[in-house]
Amino acid sequence: MYVIIALSIVIFSIMAVTTKKILRAATYLLFALLATAGVYFQMDYQFLGATQIAVYAGGVVVLFVFAILLTHKPGKDAEALTSHKKVQGVLAAVACVALCGFALLSFGRFCLKTLEGGADVPMDTIGTTLLSTGSDGYLLPFEALSVLLLACIIAGVVIARRR
Amino acid sequence: MITNTVLVLVLPFVMFLFLGLAGVKMPRKTAGVLGVAGMLVTTVLAYWVAIDYFVNHPQHEQIIANVDWLNFTPRLVARMGVLIDPISAMMLVVISTVSLMVHLYSLGYMCDHHGHAEKGFQRYYSFLALFTFSMLGLVVATNIFQMFIFFEMVGLSSYLLIGFYYSLPAANHANKKAFIVTRLADLFFLLGIMILTFSTGTFDFDALVGLGNMDASQKAVGTMDGLNFMGIPAVGWALVFIFIGGAGKSAMYPLHIWLPDAMEGPTPVSALIHAATMVVAGVFLIARMFPLYVLVPMAMNVVAVVGAFTAFYAAAVACVQSDIKRALAFSTISQIAFMMTSLAVSADGGKLLGGHEAGLGYMASMFHLFTHAMFKALLFLCAGAIIHAVHSNENDQMHGLHKYMPITSIAFLIGCLAIAGIPPFAGFFSKDEILVACYERGLGWGLWMSMVAGMTAFYMFRIYYLIFFWKKHEVHTEHEPADQPWTMTLPLIILATISCVAGFVPFGKFVTYNGAPLETHINWTVAGTSVGIALVGIALATWLYFKENPKPERMKNAMSGLWTAAYRRFYMDELYQFITHKIIFQGICKPIAWFDRIFIDGFFNKLADLTGNASFAIRRVQGGNTQSYAFVYLLGALLLAAITGVVIVMI
Amino acid sequence: MKLTLLMYLIPSLIMFGCGIYGFLTRKNMIAMLISLELMLNAVDINFALFNRFLYSGNHEGMLFSLFAIAIAAAETAVAIAIIINVYRIAKNVDINQINKLKF
Numbered sequence: 001m002y003v004i005i006a007l008s009i010v011i012f013s014i015m016a017v018t019t020k021k022i023l024r025a026a027t028y029l030l031f032a033l034l035a036t037a038g039v040y041f042q043m044d045y046q047f048l049g050a051t052q053i054a055v056y057a058g059g060v061v062v063l064f065v066f067a068i069l070l071t072h073k074p075g076k077d078a079e080a081l082t083s084h085k086k087v088q089g090v091l092a093a094v095a096c097v098a099l100c101g102f103a104l105l106s107f108g109r110f111c112l113k114t115l116e117g118g119a120d121v122p123m124d125t126i127g128t129t130l131l132s133t134g135s136d137g138y139l140l141p142f143e144a145l146s147v148l149l150l151a152c153i154i155a156g157v158v159i160a161r162r163r
Numbered sequence: 164m165i166t167n168t169v170l171v172l173v174l175p176f177v178m179f180l181f182l183g184l185a186g187v188k189m190p191r192k193t194a195g196v197l198g199v200a201g202m203l204v205t206t207v208l209a210y211w212v213a214i215d216y217f218v219n220h221p222q223h224e225q226i227i228a229n230v231d232w233l234n235f236t237p238r239l240v241a242r243m244g245v246l247i248d249p250i251s252a253m254m255l256v257v258i259s260t261v262s263l264m265v266h267l268y269s270l271g272y273m274c275d276h277h278g279h280a281e282k283g284f285q286r287y288y289s290f291l292a293l294f295t296f297s298m299l300g301l302v303v304a305t306n307i308f309q310m311f312i313f314f315e316m317v318g319l320s321s322y323l324l325i326g327f328y329y330s331l332p333a334a335n336h337a338n339k340k341a342f343i344v345t346r347l348a349d350l351f352f353l354l355g356i357m358i359l360t361f362s363t364g365t366f367d368f369d370a371l372v373g374l375g376n377m378d379a380s381q382k383a384v385g386t387m388d389g390l391n392f393m394g395i396p397a398v399g400w401a402l403v404f405i406f407i408g409g410a411g412k413s414a415m416y417p418l419h420i421w422l423p424d425a426m427e428g429p430t431p432v433s434a435l436i437h438a439a440t441m442v443v444a445g446v447f448l449i450a451r452m453f454p455l456y457v458l459v460p461m462a463m464n465v466v467a468v469v470g471a472f473t474a475f476y477a478a479a480v481a482c483v484q485s486d487i488k489r490a491l492a493f494s495t496i497s498q499i500a501f502m503m504t505s506l507a508v509s510a511d512g513g514k515l516l517g518g519h520e521a522g523l524g525y526m527a528s529m530f531h532l533f534t535h536a537m538f539k540a541l542l543f544l545c546a547g548a549i550i551h552a553v554h555s556n557e558n559d560q561m562h563g564l565h566k567y568m569p570i571t572s573i574a575f576l577i578g579c580l581a582i583a584g585i586p587p588f589a590g591f592f593s594k595d596e597i598l599v600a601c602y603e604r605g606l607g608w609g610l611w612m613s614m615v616a617g618m619t620a621f622y623m624f625r626i627y628y629l630i631f632f633w634k635k636h637e638v639h640t641e642h643e644p645a646d647q648p649w650t651m652t653l654p655l656i657i658l659a660t661i662s663c664v665a666g667f668v669p670f671g672k673f674v675t676y677n678g679a680p681l682e683t684h685i686n687w688t689v690a691g692t693s694v695g696i697a698l699v700g701i702a703l704a705t706w707l708y709f710k711e712n713p714k715p716e717r718m719k720n721a722m723s724g725l726w727t728a729a730y731r732r733f734y735m736d737e738l739y740q741f742i743t744h745k746i747i748f749q750g751i752c753k754p755i756a757w758f759d760r761i762f763i764d765g766f767f768n769k770l771a772d773l774t775g776n777a778s779f780a781i782r783r784v785q786g787g788n789t790q791s792y793a794f795v796y797l798l799g800a801l802l803l804a805a806i807t808g809v810v811i812v813m814i
Numbered sequence: 815m816k817l818t819l820l821m822y823l824i825p826s827l828i829m830f831g832c833g834i835y836g837f838l839t840r841k842n843m844i845a846m847l848i849s850l851e852l853m854l855n856a857v858d859i860n861f862a863l864f865n866r867f868l869y870s871g872n873h874e875g876m877l878f879s880l881f882a883i884a885i886a887a888a889e890t891a892v893a894i895a896i897i898i899n900v901y902r903i904a905k906n907v908d909i910n911q912i913n914k915l916k917f
Binding site for chain 3: 002005006009010013014016017022025026029032033036039040042043044045047048051052055056059060063064066067068070071085086088089090092093094096097100101104108110111112113114115116121125126129130136138141145148149152153155156159
Binding site: 788789790793794797 | 834837838839846909910
């Protein structure tokens, strides 16, 4: 199972940024996100995985598809998606990956830790944590996030409104 | 009295503002009539002030009003005020009379042949009022600083009026020339004021040249004792510089070059410039500072020599000019030089000459200023009438106008007789006094000036004959030349009358350097000689120019070199051209310009180039491309992370 | 086979690298946004991983991912609104041509 998930993350990520058609890129993104959800399930984070599928795979990708359809005239796919700065991009990506990899290998003694079982987080724990105000409570960020989402809705409407 | 005197000043200024600001809103003729009415009131007030002064306070200067204006230091204060003394009262009369005549005359002159007023009529009247105001302010100045300011304003208004036809290039050149030359001279005037004020610590005429008492001047000169520069006492420098200022305005050689060109303005303006304002400002300045000049023989001699030479030079040039206004312009230069010389010869070696007639030259100069203003205004207004009738300045276009314009002809004749010094016309009396003063100084001075007086008679009658006789006029315009409308003829008649009778004014009773009446009597030896010389000049002119004949042409050919030199004004303009263009521009300005271009400009150009290139090189950084920003940001973040890593490893 | 933390971190790192590469090379603004999502996602994974492998008794990492997902959704919505608006004005979503703001 791990092999499938790891491979699909790697392959779909690469394809999402190299494909020549924008709609395909969105589709590959969807698969990469679904694979990410798979990782969460393997970690026994069912709620997180479900959120990933619902919000990301279900919401964000649909948004992308709508945006793509709105901003692209059919038949104009031939337009190159990638600019001429490929070398620069590769350079930056490789440098970044190398640095992180180097850091992991140099400092990451913990990297060889294995997965232990029995860490399932029940739903009620998540619910009480989000809505409690104690030292490990998350009510304030939760409320802030609610306000942010409301602001986003309004902002989205205002910005995209046809004048 | 106070109100009247101040009103004389304020009224022209109000007219200037009113016509200048509101003039465009009214019909042109209305503006003109308003201007004339304003000037008429001013004239009446000026006469009132003058008569009142001469009747009630004939021997005292009177400071009517004096307000502090600029407090430089507690001791040195520039004031603005009104000073009435014999010469300023006399000048009030002269200026307002001539100005009124010019105002009235312009009503007719500044119209086309259908009687429609020209474009800019209101502006013209507004500037005339400003000109009059400046000159009135100049003559009543209580201190030398105020005088300087009005001196400048006279220059400014003449600039505006000479360039009245601002669309003509010639007018533009002329007014620039007038402004620059007089401005240059005024710079020296200012220097003179500075030197004088530096040691005396005052601007006031009261302290510098108390009227009629030499003590004040003696004291002023005394404060400058021992101050020398290049072997010449400072007071000498100051007075010579002030004279240069006056010479610029009075068109003394070699600063006369602007005056002939100033003819580009409308003819009535020329009349105003030549008769009552502008050119007499210089004479007035020297007359005002007269007691100081008396005490400094060196400065006095400079004035005398320059005056005497200019008188001859201008007369010689006037003998051959073909343009009527130019000839009149040079005659003005010559006559103004007469006044200067007359002022200067009345003292020698620090003392006034002439025993019981001391200060005769001063009186004569002012007298000549007065009479000359009248007949020169008359001559110019006549010339204007002729030009208006024939549309040309050249006298070969005029010939034989006597038949068509009898009134103008007679008025012009009276003007000529007056300037030639034939009794009983005005010029005789004043010129006679001048010559007496010259003979008192020395025989050479007297003979020289008598000769110039003879030349004056010759060239005036040459012009007169060439215009009104010579040959029958061939009418080649659609209308015959004729006497002009009453607005133009009336001033001619008035001025001609004044020119006839002005000589009988007992001038010496009123205007003398110290206010004490001076009993004058005609010195018949001198008078006989000068009249004789004048008659010879007239006879010569009659013989040569009365009827068309080949004699002038033959004479011209016989001395063609001299004739051409005189016609070209002895190459003074060319000399200026040479000095300014070849020497100053080429020799001084060019190297400076080269240095400026190569080093100063070069340095800043390089600096600008450097900045430009640098910004060109780094502008990609701010190219507005999000991805470049992201790339740089990422590199920075990676670098920071790497450095942190290295630091951690090191520790 | 024992699953170690490293085995999960490597795909996540590759995902992040892909995101960087895409963000720097894509011309299309929507494609750039997709790359951005990839990077965000890689970070989310890492939070969850570290929480699970190293501090399995706590929930902070997991909750952080949860919040990050919500914020990412909000951010995407706004970004897309902006892109659509830009498209209306410029008739174009090419990042190289949307540079008028620099003036």
